[in-house]
Amino acid sequence: MIRTKICDMLEIEYPIIQAAMGPFDTKELAAAVATAGGFGMVSHPAPAPEYGILAIIADEETRIKAFNDVKNRMMGAVREVGRKAKGSFGVNFRVAPEQPDVPMLLDALIEEREKDPNLQKKLKMVLCSAGDPTQPHLKKIQEAGMLRFQTVPSVYHAKKAEKSGVDGLIVTGYEAGGHVAYEPYHTFVVVPEVVQQVNVPVVGGGGVCDGKGLVAMLAFGAQGIYMGTRFIVTKECEFNDKVKQAIIDSSKKYPKEATTIVTQGVYGPLRHLKNKYSLRLYELTQMLKNEEITMQDVWAFESEGTYRAKGPEGNIEDGAIWAGQVSLRIHKLMTCKEVIDSIMQEAEAILKDLAKKYT
Numbered sequence: 001m002i003r004t005k006i007c008d009m010l011e012i013e014y015p016i017i018q019a020a021m022g023p024f025d026t027k028e029l030a031a032a033v034a035t036a037g038g039f040g041m042v043s044h045p046a047p048a049p050e051y052g053i054l055a056i057i058a059d060e061e062t063r064i065k066a067f068n069d070v071k072n073r074m075m076g077a078v079r080e081v082g083r084k085a086k087g088s089f090g091v092n093f094r095v096a097p098e099q100p101d102v103p104m105l106l107d108a109l110i111e112e113r114e115k116d117p118n119l120q121k122k123l124k125m126v127l128c129s130a131g132d133p134t135q136p137h138l139k140k141i142q143e144a145g146m147l148r149f150q151t152v153p154s155v156y157h158a159k160k161a162e163k164s165g166v167d168g169l170i171v172t173g174y175e176a177g178g179h180v181a182y183e184p185y186h187t188f189v190v191v192p193e194v195v196q197q198v199n200v201p202v203v204g205g206g207g208v209c210d211g212k213g214l215v216a217m218l219a220f221g222a223q224g225i226y227m228g229t230r231f232i233v234t235k236e237c238e239f240n241d242k243v244k245q246a247i248i249d250s251s252k253k254y255p256k257e258a259t260t261i262v263t264q265g266v267y268g269p270l271r272h273l274k275n276k277y278s279l280r281l282y283e284l285t286q287m288l289k290n291e292e293i294t295m296q297d298v299w300a301f302e303s304e305g306t307y308r309a310k311g312p313e314g315n316i317e318d319g320a321i322w323a324g325q326v327s328l329r330i331h332k333l334m335t336c337k338e339v340i341d342s343i344m345q346e347a348e349a350i351l352k353d354l355a356k357k358y359t
């Protein structure tokens with residue numbers, strides 16, 4: 001039976017954490033993962049499509065409306081997951097300068113948790129990402145009785161987060177889906193090095209989808225795995241079914257080339273599945289580098305396509321499909337319980353087999 005420090009800290013059965021996948025809803029997914037013995041994660045929404053990503057640079061009145069909408073949707077998601085999940089879960093905040101809504105959201109979250117004993121039992125951790133872990137208001141997370149984790153892509157960021165007093169780190173490499181680091185360190189390199197250089201528990205991700213990945217992370221000294229793309233391709237994930245199928249089909253569609261591509265995104269480099277939209281965004285990224293267009297042009301294009309694929313429209317050619325390189329290894333739609341159980345069974349079998357063969 002594989003039980004690690006992270007299982008005790010987060011009060012979960014298995015060392016498997018569902019990755020944050022904002023700005024999209026992951027309520028159903030978080031509840032299903034938490035019920036299947038893993039750790040579910042409520043994602044940080046973006047302003048609703050009518051405001052778009054560009055709400056962060058809109059006039060004050062629009063910004064306030066957009067942020068109140070984000071707060072209501074996020075707190076609604078927290079209450080819903082609290083009701084549905086059998087196990088524990090967390091909440092992600094992207095603490096980037098482009099995300100000035102975080103202090104308000106954090107206060108709302110703490111208030112929500114304080115008035116609900118069920119949430120006090122289940123809502124264990126806030127995962128901060130995409131920004132500075134030393135921002136003073138983030139201390140409120142631990143003062144309110146929750147654990148504070150930070151996602152980091154490098155040893156430098158890991159040490160900075162550790163110094164700021166985090167309880168644990170999620171370390172993800174460049175093969176991950178969604179936003180990735182400017183410095184392309186891969187999971188195979190960055191996870192073991194961070195483990196060696198910090199004293200807080202580390203969970204590794206980016207490219208993990210099965211029991212082999214869990215064993216690899218344990219060998220690197222990590223306490224568990226963090227998975228986004230694998231959990232998209234589950235029956236419970238609320239992303240459009242066409243997106244799930246596009247991930248399964250991606251390796252057939254581009255058999256001779258990479259299935260994913262990194263473009264400029266609002267928060268930096270962003271890994272997508274290849275399609276018409278991401279190839280155009282890639283072109284715009286190159287034009288931005290050559291100073292032929294501005295960052296706002298890129299954001300406008302990105303904003304338009306963000307919800308087109310994952311939302312009800314399901315337009316998988318003209319919309320963004322953020323997904324990791326591990327798409328290459330995902331061939332089947334499963335339930336969250338099937339994913340988690342198969343990972344645990346495979347990892348345990350590998351560990352036994354390795355011990356037999358090599359000791």
Ligand SMILES: Cc1cc2nc3c(=O)[nH]c(=O)nc-3n(C[C@H](O)[C@H](O)[C@H](O)COP(=O)(O)O)c2cc1C
Pocket residue numbers: 019020021022023024043044092094128129130151172175176177178179205206207208226227228229230322323324325326
């Ligand atoms: C659709 C999608 C949305 C994401 N949104 C966020 C986010 O809001 N906050 C965050 O910290 N990371 C986000 N990420 C990154 C994931 O949390 C995680 O690092 C990544 O999925 C791990 O790599 P994998 O996809 O290979 O499992 C997102 C990833 C995907 C695929």
